[in-house]
Amino acid sequence: MLFVVLCLAQAVVFNNIHLFHCATPLVYVYFVLTLQRRTPRWAALLWGFGMGMVMDMFSDTPGVATASMTLIGMIQPPLLEMFLPRNADDRIRAAANTLGWGKFMSLAFIIVNIYCVVFFTIETFTFADFSGWLTAVVCSTLLTLMVIVAFESVRK
Numbered sequence: 717m718l719f720v721v722l723c724l725a726q727a728v729v730f731n732n733i734h735l736f737h738c739a740t741p742l743v744y745v746y747f748v749l750t751l752q753r754r755t756p757r758w759a760a761l762l763w764g765f766g767m768g769m770v771m772d773m774f775s776d777t778p779g780v781a782t783a784s785m786t787l788i789g790m791i792q793p794p795l796l797e798m799f800l801p802r803n804a805d806d807r808i809r810a811a812a813n814t815l816g817w818g819k820f821m822s823l824a825f826i827i828v829n830i831y832c833v834v835f836f837t838i839e840t841f842t843f844a845d846f847s848g849w850l851t852a853v854v855c856s857t858l859l860t861l862m863v864i865v866a867f868e869s870v871r872k
Contacts, residue, residue, distance in 0.1 A: 719767065722747050727774035730863075738848070739855030741863045744771055744781075745831050748788045749824055749864070754806040757793055764789025777839060784835040788827055799823050812868040824864050825857070832857045 722744045730741045748764050755763075768785030772778055796810055799819045812820040832853045840849050 718747055718750070719763075723767070723770050723774070726771060731775055733859075735859060736855065738852045739859045741859045742828075742831065742835065742856060743860060743863050743867070745785070745788060745828055745860060746864050746867060748785060748792050749827050750809050750811060751792055751796075752806075753793075753796060753800060753804060753808045755793060757790065760789040760792055761786060762789070764792075780835055780838045783838055784831050787834055788831050791830065792827060795823060795826060811871065813871075820868070821861070821865075824861060828860050828864070829853075829857050832860070 726742070726744045730743055734740055744767055747767055748760065751760055751763065764785040764787075765782060768782030771781040771785070775781060799810070799815055799822065800808065808814050810820060810823055814820075815823065836849055836852045836856070840852075843849060
């Protein structure tokens with residue numbers, strides 16, 4: 717259900733937001749961020765790949781979101797393990813109410829920042845306009861994190 721909701725929200729609402737012509741919230745990263753602890757790596761890769769493919773179709777970014785989301789799907793399970801206690805339940809999800817706001821925001825920042833760096837690097841495919849690239853990465857990371865905080869605030 718979350719997969720469909722995030723895809724629709726990104727395609728209909730968030731793809732049309734471009735603050736200062738550089739910051740776009742990329743909220744579909746939230747789906748892979750909140751996968752369960754013991755999600756097999758192959759499943760996380762497939763979920764990331766699938767979400768990226770859907771977003772590429774709606775966003776006219778051929779292969780950019782797919783490559784970036786597949787990378788996030790690959791690194792999410794070991795990153796999540798770093799933030800969880802060893803005796804945590806296998807079905808636990810990354811959330812502010814399970815990890816605490818500090819650990820959750822640290823995990824979210826790492827994942828969203830890596831995603832934005834890879835996404836905008838592939839999208840621009842040049843560092844000729846380094847300041848424009850850096851501005852897009854930083855601003856999109858911060859805007860995406862603000863939306864994730866809003867989602868977590870209303871999530872049960």
